[in-house]
Amino acid sequence: MATERLDKNKTIDLRKKHIGPSCKVFxxxxxxxxxxxxxxxxxxxxxxxxxxxxxxxxxxxxSHPDVVRAGTQQMELLNTNSRFLHDNLVVxxxxxxxxxxxxxxxxxxxxxxxxxxxxALRLAWQYTGHKDIITLDNAYHGHVSSLINISPYKFHQLxxxxxxxxxxxxxxxxxxxxxxxxxHPDPARAYSDEVEDIISRAHKRGGKIAAFIAESLQSCGxxxxxxxxxxxxxxxxxxxxxxxxxxDEVQVGFGRVGSHFWGFQLQGEDxxxxxVTMGKPIGNGHPxxxxxxxxxxAQAFMASGMEYFxxxxxxxxxxxxxxxxxxxxxxxxxxxxxxxxxxxxxxxxGKLKDxxxxxxxxxxxxxxxxxxxxxxxxxxxxxxxxxxxxxxxLKEEHILLSADGPHRNVLxxxxxxxxxxxxxxxxxxxxxxxxxxxxxxxxxxxxxxxHLDNGKSKRKLPDENGVQGKESAKHNRT
Amino acid sequence: MATERLDKNKTIDLRKKHIGPSCKVFxxxxxxxxxxxxxxxxxxxxxxxxxxxxxxxxxxxxSHPDVVRAGTQQMELLNTNSRFLHDNLVVxxxxxxxxxxxxxxxxxxxxxxxxxxxxALRLAWQYTGHKDIITLDNAYHGHVSSLINISPYKFHQLxxxxxxxxxxxxxxxxxxxxxxxxxHPDPARAYSDEVEDIISRAHKRGGKIAAFIAESLQSCGxxxxxxxxxxxxxxxxxxxxxxxxxxDEVQVGFGRVGSHFWGFQLQGEDxxxxxVTMGKPIGNGHPxxxxxxxxxxAQAFMASGMEYFxxxxxxxxxxxxxxxxxxxxxxxxxxxxxxxxxxxxxxxxGKLKDxxxxxxxxxxxxxxxxxxxxxxxxxxxxxxxxxxxxxxxLKEEHILLSADGPHRNVLxxxxxxxxxxxxxxxxxxxxxxxxxxxxxxxxxxxxxxxHLDNGKSKRKLPDENGVQGKESAKHNRT
Numbered sequence: 001m002a003t004e005r006l007d008k009n010k011t012i013d014l015r016k017k018h019i020g021p022s023c024k025v026f027x028x029x030x031x032x033x034x035x036x037x038x039x040x041x042x043x044x045x046x047x048x049x050x051x052x053x054x055x056x057x058x059x060x061x062x063s064h065p066d067v068v069r070a071g072t073q074q075m076e077l078l079n080t081n082s083r084f085l086h087d088n089l090v091v092x093x094x095x096x097x098x099x100x101x102x103x104x105x106x107x108x109x110x111x112x113x114x115x116x117x118x119x120a121l122r123l124a125w126q127y128t129g130h131k132d133i134i135t136l137d138n139a140y141h142g143h144v145s146s147l148i149n150i151s152p153y154k155f156h157q158l159x160x161x162x163x164x165x166x167x168x169x170x171x172x173x174x175x176x177x178x179x180x181x182x183x184h185p186d187p188a189r190a191y192s193d194e195v196e197d198i199i200s201r202a203h204k205r206g207g208k209i210a211a212f213i214a215e216s217l218q219s220c221g222x223x224x225x226x227x228x229x230x231x232x233x234x235x236x237x238x239x240x241x242x243x244x245x246x247x248d249e250v251q252v253g254f255g256r257v258g259s260h261f262w263g264f265q266l267q268g269e270d271x272x273x274x275x276v277t278m279g280k281p282i283g284n285g286h287p288x289x290x291x292x293x294x295x296x297x298a299q300a301f302m303a304s305g306m307e308y309f310x311x312x313x314x315x316x317x318x319x320x321x322x323x324x325x326x327x328x329x330x331x332x333x334x335x336x337x338x339x340x341x342x343x344x345x346x347x348x349x350g351k352l353k354d355x356x357x358x359x360x361x362x363x364x365x366x367x368x369x370x371x372x373x374x375x376x377x378x379x380x381x382x383x384x385x386x387x388x389x390x391x392x393x394l395k396e397e398h399i400l401l402s403a404d405g406p407h408r409n410v411l412x413x414x415x416x417x418x419x420x421x422x423x424x425x426x427x428x429x430x431x432x433x434x435x436x437x438x439x440x441x442x443x444x445x446x447x448x449x450x451h452l453d454n455g456k457s458k459r460k461l462p463d464e465n466g467v468q469g470k471e472s473a474k475h476n477r478t
Numbered sequence: 479m480a481t482e483r484l485d486k487n488k489t490i491d492l493r494k495k496h497i498g499p500s501c502k503v504f505x506x507x508x509x510x511x512x513x514x515x516x517x518x519x520x521x522x523x524x525x526x527x528x529x530x531x532x533x534x535x536x537x538x539x540x541s542h543p544d545v546v547r548a549g550t551q552q553m554e555l556l557n558t559n560s561r562f563l564h565d566n567l568v569v570x571x572x573x574x575x576x577x578x579x580x581x582x583x584x585x586x587x588x589x590x591x592x593x594x595x596x597x598a599l600r601l602a603w604q605y606t607g608h609k610d611i612i613t614l615d616n617a618y619h620g621h622v623s624s625l626i627n628i629s630p631y632k633f634h635q636l637x638x639x640x641x642x643x644x645x646x647x648x649x650x651x652x653x654x655x656x657x658x659x660x661x662h663p664d665p666a667r668a669y670s671d672e673v674e675d676i677i678s679r680a681h682k683r684g685g686k687i688a689a690f691i692a693e694s695l696q697s698c699g700x701x702x703x704x705x706x707x708x709x710x711x712x713x714x715x716x717x718x719x720x721x722x723x724x725x726d727e728v729q730v731g732f733g734r735v736g737s738h739f740w741g742f743q744l745q746g747e748d749x750x751x752x753x754v755t756m757g758k759p760i761g762n763g764h765p766x767x768x769x770x771x772x773x774x775x776a777q778a779f780m781a782s783g784m785e786y787f788x789x790x791x792x793x794x795x796x797x798x799x800x801x802x803x804x805x806x807x808x809x810x811x812x813x814x815x816x817x818x819x820x821x822x823x824x825x826x827x828g829k830l831k832d833x834x835x836x837x838x839x840x841x842x843x844x845x846x847x848x849x850x851x852x853x854x855x856x857x858x859x860x861x862x863x864x865x866x867x868x869x870x871x872l873k874e875e876h877i878l879l880s881a882d883g884p885h886r887n888v889l890x891x892x893x894x895x896x897x898x899x900x901x902x903x904x905x906x907x908x909x910x911x912x913x914x915x916x917x918x919x920x921x922x923x924x925x926x927x928x929h930l931d932n933g934k935s936k937r938k939l940p941d942e943n944g945v946q947g948k949e950s951a952k953h954n955r956t
Contacts, residue, residue: 006565006568008563011563011564011565011568012563014569015563017583018568018571018572018575018583018584018585019560019567019584019586019792020586020776020779020780021584021777022586022776022779022780022784022785023560023586023785023788023792024561025561025563033562033563034558034562035555035556035564036555037555037556042556042558057558057789057790062556062558063553063554063556063557068553068554071549071550071553072550075549076541076546077514077515078512078513078514078515079540079541079762079763079764080512080515080533080535080540080763081533082501082503083503083504084504084509084510084520085486085489085490085509085510085511085512086489086512086513087483087484087489089497090484090489090496090497091484091492093492093496093497094495094496097496105495106497106498106499107496107497108497108498108501111589111590111765111790112589112590113789114622115592115593115621115622119621119622121623122623122626143593143597143786144592144593144597144624145596145600146622146624148600148784154784157784157785158782158783158784284557285558285790285793286557286790286795287589287764287765287766287790287793298498298499299499301498301500302498302499302500304500304635304636305635306626306635306636307500307501307502308498308501309501309621310592311535311591311757311758312535312589312590314497318765
């Protein structure tokens with residue numbers, strides 16, 4: 001039954017009938033059916049190969065044989081809850097701890113980034129005895145209700161937002177499009193001063209700060225790289241107020257940034273969060289996640305008197321898979337690969353910026369790279385439709401990329417970590433050709449090459465699902 | 479690394495060092511290390527076999543080869559998110575739907591019972607536009623913060639409970655120990671009237687009911703079997719108030735009750751919940767869960783404008799495993815086995831009630847059976863320490879059972895569904911011997927056999943971790 005092959009239209013029909021309509025597919029007007037994947041490649045039902053630039057969960061490569069073998073062998077032996085002693089649990093916790101500063105030594109194993117971030121909030125509330133949470137604008141921390149409340153990326157989608165008094169939204173430390181930009185003398189201080197102001201205002205209203213939570217690098221929020229020193233300054237303000245700092249590494253941790261194993265380490269050795277959450281890549285697709293914190297926070301949580309039990313968290317199969325993922329990262333030097341290939345990818349994308357007026361910014365370390373498209377490099381008008389067209393045209397070239405950020409105009413690279421130099425060259429070359437075509441149609445030139453608009457730019461661009469206006473589709477086929 | 483064998487003391491040391499102290503082990507003063515399991519048997523590091531009466535997650539039996547094979551084959555092919563079309567997702571949804579009333583046709587796949595119940599609340603809030611939740615006393619619905627709020631089983635453990643105005647706790651419909659008992663002329667009406675009263679009081683305070691949530695049979699709450707007709711009456715009151723009914727089947731669904739596939743079906747065909755959540759058994763240990771609801775509720779959730787994305791939920795591996803579990807239940811007639819072996823187990827336990835004054839009540843359908851131990855059959859004084867002694871003594875006999883409920887005096891049977899007649903006979907015989915020993919030490923007799931207390935009953939009983947008073951330990955060894 002599991003291997004039965006349905007006609008693609010039948011799959012779509014059954015999906016419409018039985019899967020919640022809030023669960024979206026990529027390219028909803030012409031979704032892809034994927035039946036097989038290996039490394040950085042996915043294959044559809046006709047055997048067509050796609051280059052995968054987006055699946056950060058398949059961290060060490062799709063269906064890595066070492067990971068599959070570890071999972072299989074453990075499933076054959078035992079898969080039960082952590083109320084029984086098991087070596088996999090403690091050995092995995094020890095291995096994870098070895099990647100982190102000494103202070104972060106106590107693990108809680110859960111099933112998803114959402115469970116991890118919710119538990120991080122519970123730890124913070126219990127440890128501090130405070131309630132208020134400071135989050136960043138455009139942040140996404142998960143889909144359970146407590147996290148929707150602290151995820152502007154999600155709650156901005158709601159028609160009727162109920163503002164929670166205990167949630168405070170600080171400006172995203174985005175030096176490209178944010179409140180303080182690269183030309184500011186000290187954006188790290190300016191953005192952290194905003195957090196200090198929020199704390200003061202909360203105190204005046206009788207609020208008390210439990211935690212500041214942020215992704216070490218904002219992902220869905222638009223691949224935002226905070227200026228160096230930002231987290232240190234924020235941490236000082238937050239701890240002064242009796243709060244803790246939660247680093248959400250669900251999307252960015254596990255060697256993706258290349259130079260370090262964790263995203264927060266980019267800020268320097270003098271910054272250590274109080275709680276770190278990790279998720280997506282750690283099981284290479286197997287549902288598993290983890291919260292790591294200090295002994296002090298863990299003791300305070302226990303002192304509440306409430307046991308913490310997670311049915312599946314830390315089971316022997318999850319831990320066997322987690323250990324295999326760490327082994328593969330080491331054995332295949334995937335962190336090094338992220339550094340080298342990421343640098344090559346960024347260099348190639350940087351060159352596009354010199355050629356293409358639509359490319360406003362290229363940013364990000366390792367294999368966590370964003371390309372922000374703008375219609376105007378001074379006004380920074382988001383090139384949302386153009387970004388969607390790039391994604392759609394790349395799909396026609398059998399390359400999978402996505403666009404994200406509050407304006408959905410940031411091309412987002414977060415491929416499996418086995419991504420190669422050749423893969424980088426292939427995708428950048430295709431983007432170059434697609435941007436050339438779009439810019440020609442829009443009559444866009446580099447700032448020093450601007451000519452009069454001859455009216456040719458009046459065309460419809462595709463909507464977010466790649467449905468093009470007839471005019472545009474016709475134009476693009478010529 | 480994953481298969482490395484540590485000395486048991488080393489495992490314990492590392493666990494103390496690196497695992498959150500709120501995460502408890504069974505038998506904390508002498509925990510068990512399990513390295514292998516098959517069917518209803520688990521094996522420790524010395525090859526000692528244990529009969530497993532508690533692991534309801536290993537639903538079709540530990541490490542069932544068909545389930546392992548399905549997981550392995552799919553892991554080798556593909557494991558990615560549900561933004562790509564995949565047959566496993568839709569075929570599994572279709573198979574699940576076929577076990578439910580037609581009205582319940584739309585699925586959301588998630589990773590845990592906690593994620594499922596949190597999503598159920600989000601669906602209810604969005605569909606009704608109301609906020610208030612009615613929950614049962616002693617209920618447990620999960621470990622994320624929104625569910626701690628509606629789980630008296632958990633929040634009663636807290637020293638300082640912050641009472642949430644929007645959460646209302648109705649009496650548990652327990653006809654043995656609850657507010658209205660078996661001698662009441664109509665306990666179903668009496669308990670549902672309590673819910674009606676709660677709704678009236680909430681309305682007077684300006685509250686509006688979003689949902690009533692309950693396990694179809696309370697599990698952690700003490701194996702409580704609601705009187706027939708209770709849910710129909712509650713549903714009428716709740717729907718009248720504009721709310722929906724959520725049936726939590728995380729612990730009791732998937733054929734465990736024997737006569738039906740779902741626990742809520744025990745109430746009759748005229749009761750259909752608006753939302754059903756399922757979890758633990760559905761992946762036989764693999765982290766997966768599901769929420770099923772009506773088209774109307776699903777449409778309202780979509781109308782909020784917010785996408786629902788769950789990274790791991792409904793991935794091809796989870797769905798392949800889910801399909802294999804359904805196949806095994808069918809192929810091995812495990813629902814039928816639950817009915818037959820469950821009836822045998824209940825019959826044998828019923829006989830214990832005739833012999834042992836400590837056995838106050840035996841209840842539950844299929845392989846979901848509770849044995850409530852009391853010191854006094856009239857006052858129903860909970861025999862908490864005695865229940866713990868039974869558990870501890872059974873462990874010495876290499877049988878794993880647990881005690882739960884608000885007084886931790888209910889022996890809780892929820893074994894893998896391949897549990898046999900012989901297993902039932904073995905565990906009941908051991909319980910008989912253990913109860914005899916305890917009752918002799920306490921000088922307890924059946925009500926019609928009561929003699930004067932000769933003072934021999936003054937002895938220490940073990941605490942919840944099985945640490946016995948010296949006197950008792952000595953006594954029990956003789």
